[in-house]
Amino acid sequence: MNSSRPFTRSANKVFRPAFDILNNFSRAASAPDTKRFDARNHRRKTSQSSLDDTDHSDVEHYAQMDALTSSRKSSSELQPPVPLIDIGSRSSSPYPRSRSAAQSEDEDDDFEPADSIRPLVSTDVGRGQMFRGAFRQGGLGGFxxxxxxxxxxxxxxxxxxxxxxxxxxxLMNRFILLTGVYKFPYPLAGTYLQLLLTHILIVGFASLTRALGGPLRRMGFGAAIAPAYPVAPPGGAFRGSNKQPSMLQFGRWLANGTGGIAGGGIFEFDKQVAKQVFPLAAVFVVKVLLSNFSFAYAPLPVYQLARIGVTPSAIIFSCILLKDNYSGSTLSSALIATLNLLFASLRSNQRVTWESIVAGVFSSFFVALYPILLLRTYRTLVASLLPQGEVLTGYPSTADDQSSNREETRAYYRTLHYTSLLSLIILTPIVLLSGDLSNIFRNIPFLDVPFFWFMIWCGAIGSFAVFSSILLLVKATSPLTATFVGVPRGAFQLVMLSHFKMPAHSWVGVCLCWISCLWFLGERRREGRGLERLRLEGR
Incomplete structure (x- = not known):
């Protein structure tokens, strides 16, 4: 032990000049950054002196440990006690990082306050705004x-x-034609006037959807907004854009301008589209005329008995024209509900006229045929508007404006426009040749009474509501379902219009009819659930 220590000291003295040369060289090279390397030189000196005195090295070691712990304490006082997650790493995190995309990767280790870390769940939830946040993704239409x-x-x-x-x-037609204070016993002229006012209401409704385009889009109902412009030709310019004299330009705008119902002006008329919609308009006119004639000259039970074949006719037409296949439960529930309505409508000592019976029986065929032709015409118009090679599915489009089908919206409003316009064109010569106008001006003294016109407008509003929404129901369900809606409605109106004063067999028939309607509803829902499952599996 005593012999090795002098050797160490002598060896240290031998290599001492070399250490001094290296230290002088490093000091000369790093003269501007002396403060940066003071700690490093201090560590080198302490390591050299540790060869002479081991006790002094232990003291320096403990001093460095104390300095390190003090620096850690100071850094922990600056940062919050919440552990921060490095979002820049590849590991996934349940919190998004609210930081600018232009921030460099070198700033990942910088301090980030806890307020910049927000969960994926909105802070509105739990503050009384849960209902509003439920429909935020796509709006109410998305739901x-x-x-x-x-x-x-x-x-x-x-x-x-x-x-x-x-x-x-x-109710309004009954009040206008039969039981009101101001009776209007002219069903043909009344039907024409009602359809004319319905067309005006459709124009107003289309204009209203365009005016409320912003709120409708925010709610997810952008597909309900009527088109404002016609379909652009291949050249890219709209029809009627050339300069014309004022009167000619105004007339051209009415027929081939903008706005109106389908975006082509108030009196838009395309011969090709008119040819496609004409069979539907003819069936609609016959249906409305025969139904109003039968209703005007017969009590309600007789009117329903004459039209009891609507649902069986709808089943037959759907199977023949649309090739639809219905389950045995669906057919059984529909036919049993119809038979129960027949049983509830039977009355004794009722006044019956052969005109009302004939008109009601023939109207039932056109009532059953109308939803089928409505769906086929709508599909034809959609196919004519689609670009070459695109095919629409039978399922509803999403509520997003970017993915919604504009062709479906334009075809919907075109169907309404051309059906209503062609119906008026068909009925105009019939009304003029019937002689009802001269009889009305000669025999009706209350044409200037405001309440009479108020009733006429109320009937027109009801006609507009049914006319514009039946296509939506046919699209959403099927022509048979749209026709079957009249069965539970017939049972309900039979109870209401008789003021709950019916014989016992009528009450039994009404109750069994509603139970059968619930059965039909359950079967159609089950079939729709199966179609939804097939659609999800096909994705």
């Missing part, structure tokens, strides 16, 4: 058209709306 629960609610609301509006229209 109706993109979810199974929303789609069921949408179809249910459509069924209630069409059934309720049909019942209201029947």
């Amino acid at each position: 109706f058209f993109a979810t199974w629960m929303g789609w069921q609610i949408y179809v249910g609301l459509l069924v209630l709306w069409v059934g309720g509006c049909g019942f209201g229209l029947l």
